[in-house]
Amino acid sequence: TPSELSTMLTGMGRRVFGSLLMLPVLWYIGYFDWWLLARMQQLIVTVTTLVVIAVFASPKWPDPDMDPVSAIIINKDKLLPAGSITHLTLVFYFDDCPSLADVIESARALLEYDRFCSVPVAEPSAIFESSWRKVEFEFEEHFGERKVNGDEEFEAVLTTFALKHFKQPENSPLWRFDVLRNTNGRSAVVWRLDHSIGDGIGILPVGYKFATTMDGKPAKPMTFRRKKIKGKKGVSLTGWLNTVLKDIKTVTSLANGPFDNLETINRNFKKKALEHNGKRVRVDFEFDLSDIKNIRKATGFTINDIVVALFAGACRNYCEKMKDPILGKSETIKMTGLAPFAEPRGMRPGKIQNKMVFVHFAFPIAYKTIKERLQAAHEEFDHLKRSIQVPLLSFITETGTKLGLEAALTAENTKIWHRTSWVFSNVPGPQERMVVFGKEMVSFKPFYCNVLHQAIFFSYAGRMSLGLVLDTESIAKPKLLVECFKQELEDAKKMAS
Secondary structure, X not given: OXXXXXXXXXXHHHHHHHHHHHHHHHHHOOOXXXXXXXXXXXXXXXXXXXXXXXXXXXXXXXXXXXXXXXXXXXXXXXXXXXXXXXXXXXXXXXOOOOOHHHHHHHHHHHHHOHHHHEEEEOOOOOHHHOEEEEXXXXXXXXXXXXXXXXXXXXXXXXXXXXXXXXXXXXXXXXXXXXEEEEOOOOEEEEEEEEOOOOOHHHHHHHHHOXXXXXXXXXXXXXXXXXXXXOOOOOOOHHHHHHHHHHHHHHHHHHHHOOOOXXXXXXXXXXXXXXXOOOOEEEEEEEEEHHHHHHHHHHHOOOHHHHHHHHHHHHHHHHHHHOOOHHHHOOOOOOOXXXXXXXXXXXXXOOOXXXXXXXEEEEOOOOOOOHHHHHXXXXXXXXXXXXXXXXXXXHHHHHHHHHOOOHHHHHHHHHHHHHOOOEEEEEEXXXXXXXXXXXXXXXXXXXXXXXXXXXXXXXXXXOEXXXXXXXXXXXXXXXXXXXXXXXXXXHHHHHHHO
């Protein structure tokens, strides 16, 4: 038919442009030995060619509200590792549990947003053409209530919500609220939503629609601004070029680089392919944010530097207790992570997006002292703040998806994830307590059942939580890892006192 012919020709055209896009990349990383051109000329021509192709050759998204990350998640059966679970689990904790009626009434704010009233339409043959379709649905069928008796049953149900595949009826938006009313302990409202709907920064303003301040005023979403980096002004051209070249080399070499090698943390290096094996457990730990702030005051490092260093130290201690075989060898210890970096986006009424990229970094696990780990973590993230990895990765993902290279992109991305141990986030939350669904919220914890280990630090009202979803095939004793983190925190507090 004419429409099928048009689709076929459009797909072929995008793939032709995609092939052209790859030529300068292959040239730059050494497939073509055009030795007469200097390194600087290579860089300039490569970047110029990529920009020209992106601006003039890549088409616009047929659905203007679609984005590459959402399109990839929507087509997960084709593009993501087998068994991938793609829903976020956001847990609002209460001492005095909200009523189901209050939760339903507060959540009507979701109806202001297109993606909470739509279903994704996958296009496996050309994910560029994936879209969102608005549907009529029974709003109150997205809510449920369950009574549990005591913390043990509460945690078991919560684990099921967080770690098992989340499905909704056909032609029904991919989100749901469940009230967990604990007759003998802390209760919760559990919000599950598919990650294709949005990322953390995109969903954040929606969550504030459910909330007020303690004195009843509307809660205002936190704003995240890029901080001015000390010493960035006046960086020499040579220094900037070295940073750019290092970032390009990093991005182009990760997929074929070495695997993480701590067997008691990550056994993926023994597998031929990366997949979600379904062997997951959820553990968490809360502590005073003031502990981290005191360490910051004593050392001068950022909160992010500190939690990265403490987490690396906890993993090192865990490996020592588990007698990891690599520790007795001369080989360098390697444990890396992927940090989701949110990109700037315009906040349009009723619109949510996934605008993020995963930036690769090394945990300072090879260092033996807390001070060394703090310094190494600072240097690693200081470079990431100055680097062009975020715009470079965003450009590659956006342009490659438009040009029909999604299969190649996701194959390379999967190879990177195969070599990595953690997805790691540190998210600052509200500094003061809030009223959510009509009741005072005492804690909040996000969980995500990723194909890798997932670690999320989240701060709220003077407390910080560490939420872990771990593959027990690799980390056999999850509670021991939490104990190691507790000990690392105590050691750091002593150092800072």
